[in-house]
Amino acid sequence: MINTENVQITKEGRFLFMQIYSAIFPVKETLTQDILIKLVIEWNQGSPHNKITNLDWDGQKRNVKFEQENLSLAIEEIRRYNTIAIRFHQFDENNIIWNTDIVVNFNKHIFSIKLDRETTDKTTGFVPKFKPPILVNMLLNRNYIATDNGIQISDRPISITKNNYKIIEDIICRKIVCSMPVIYVTKSWGMYPFRVQELAYNLRGVAHVFVEDDTEVSKLLKESCNGMNSHHGSIGIYYSGSSAAYKIIIANKYKGREKVLIDRIVNIVSRYVNQQARDRMLTWEGVQNELLKLKYASATEKKAEAESEVSEVYKNFATELKENENTIKEKERTIEDLNNRIVALQVENQGLRAKYERITEVPLLYYGIENELYDGEIRDQVLEVLNSYLGNIKKKTRKEHILQDILEYNEPTGTLSAKREEIKHILKGYTKVDESLKRNLKQFGFVITKDGGHYKLTYKGDPRYMFTMASSGSDSRHGGGNLASQINKNLL
Incomplete structure (x- = not known):
């Protein structure tokens, strides 16, 4: 299953940046700072390929970095925000750069994890896949993940019957708003259109998967949900934010292609969560920038104390302090500019997902020599023209059917x-x-x-x-x- 969110390409085409996995979910108070660090170390030490052999944490330092050849694990604590940020960095034999970022706010008990991949012009071929890190499994299995507005976060599907159907009704009607997308799979002739357990496992930590256990539920939901519910084997996708409308997928179109249907649902959900903006203090870059600001504030405070207590000493070292102050300010401005650039690229580069989304298929059209002025431009322009032209075509003709099919399966980036x-x-x-x-x-x-x-x-x-x-x-x-x-x- 191809997933190409947050793709960044230089003008020379020398590297490709992909956000492969993104999840934010609540955790229980039992997940402490020390337990988090121990879990991350256990996760690394259990890896058959990416283990840092000299990793020996003393159980006290929370601002530390472990390195070994092309691997590194950096841990940073920012006490003012009661937050710990961790980055695991790898440069592998295929010239692929991997970054796994973990940020936990222990005041709000929010866990953020993000996996990015960057290739260079020397990278050999690879297929990026949406796959939750093993660390998410560890959190689930050890019961550290909390509920999402009362809804259990699980790697297994949740059955809906006539006894508990109000749960999915409230979600569809937005009486309950979860922080994660909700997938609702219904039966056709008593059978699910695919292996629902596999879908729930693939989306663990990212989305809730509900399954219709009793087909009588569809009749109840039809009356209470104004037809917004999926039924008769279709799949409903209901988003947490109001920026995206719910989506109904008709499973009959995928008969005999169960894996394709599962991959499409996973791709739709991963595309949505990868586009969600993060609070800057739930990102590695945001935490690093804040630490630099705090260091600068501390340096400024110490400077003020030195001026009032030992004015003569300050005069001797004024030049040196000024140089340090300018250096810190310059680094702060550089980091701020880079963060702004990252945010701008993340928004703009969502458009590239459609260009790579069907990388395994034969393309309908090939690009000409006209370069895109921004990522996703040509695709959006073509789809807009086709959509406009569709209204002028004679109804129930082959041309209309072809254009409708193209527009249905090629969503604009926006x-x-x-x-x-x-x-x-x-x-x-x-x-x-x-x-x-x-x-x-x-x-x-x-x-x-x-x-x-x-x-x-x-x-x-x-x-x-x-x-x-x-x-x-x-x-x-x-x-x-x-x-x-x-x-x-x-x-x-």
Whole structure:
């Protein structure tokens, strides 16, 4: 099963970044800081291939790093937030870089785990798969994972009968909102369309899997859920957030292709969870940045104490302290810029998932020589044109059926519409080109040059897509909107 979330490619195509697995779930108070570190060490030491042989934790230090050749395990504690962040890094024989990030907030008892993979231009062929790390199994088996708004997190399916059907009813009708997606599998002629146990195991720690045990439940749900429930062998996918609509998959289309159906469900769910934004303090980079800020604050405080207590000493070392202060500030700005870049790339690069999603199939069309100005652009533009053209085709004809099929099985990334809204927001009511507006336009992708009393905005440096922007907006109600409309019409 191919999963290609959060894919990042340099302009030269020298490396490929993939977010393979992502999960956030609540844990019990019995999972302490020391138990977490011991579990991670046990996880590493139990690996037949990635074991760090010199790993000897003294049971006290929580800011420590173990290294061996191409392997490293770094542990960082940030006491102010009662948080521990762990990164396991590997560079394997195929020139693939692996990073497994684990961050636990012990105040809120939230566990975050993320597996990324990065390839270089020397990487040999490989197939990335969505596969929960063994550490998730360990947490489940040792009963450290808490419930999700009262719903048990498990690697096994939960049966729905006439006695407990209110659970799935409340989820479908959003009376109960889980932090994880919910999969509801129904029966057809008394049989499930695939091995439900395999699906639950593949999605452990990522989604809840409910299965219809009594087909009479469908009749009850039809009346109470306004037809939003799956039935007669179909599969319903219900998301935790309001940004994604529920999805019903008709299993009859996959007769004889049970594995394909399971893989598609796993891929849909993994694609959704990989797109969910994380609180910065639930990421390795966010914790590192906060630690640097705290170190800088501590250094500033010590500097102030030194100034008040030993002014003469401070005078002798003022130059050295200033240099250190500038170095820390520069590193802080660099990390902030990198974090902003990471967030921007994570959002923009979701579009690449469709390009690689069918990597094992024969493509319907091949790309020409026109380069994408941002990832997923060509796919979204083509799908939008096809969708628009569909309304002009004669009904019940072969052309209509082909276009409907293509549109049904090729979902747009959403990047195109998101960019249209983003440029509207950036230019809304602007009165002058200040540094904030320039920064937002640059992050959007424009190269900005001054031309007399105007600015030239060139998207990704392509002179075909150049727009003129006045230094000050003469009409704040319409100037920005008109420019945004021009950009959306000619570029997006």
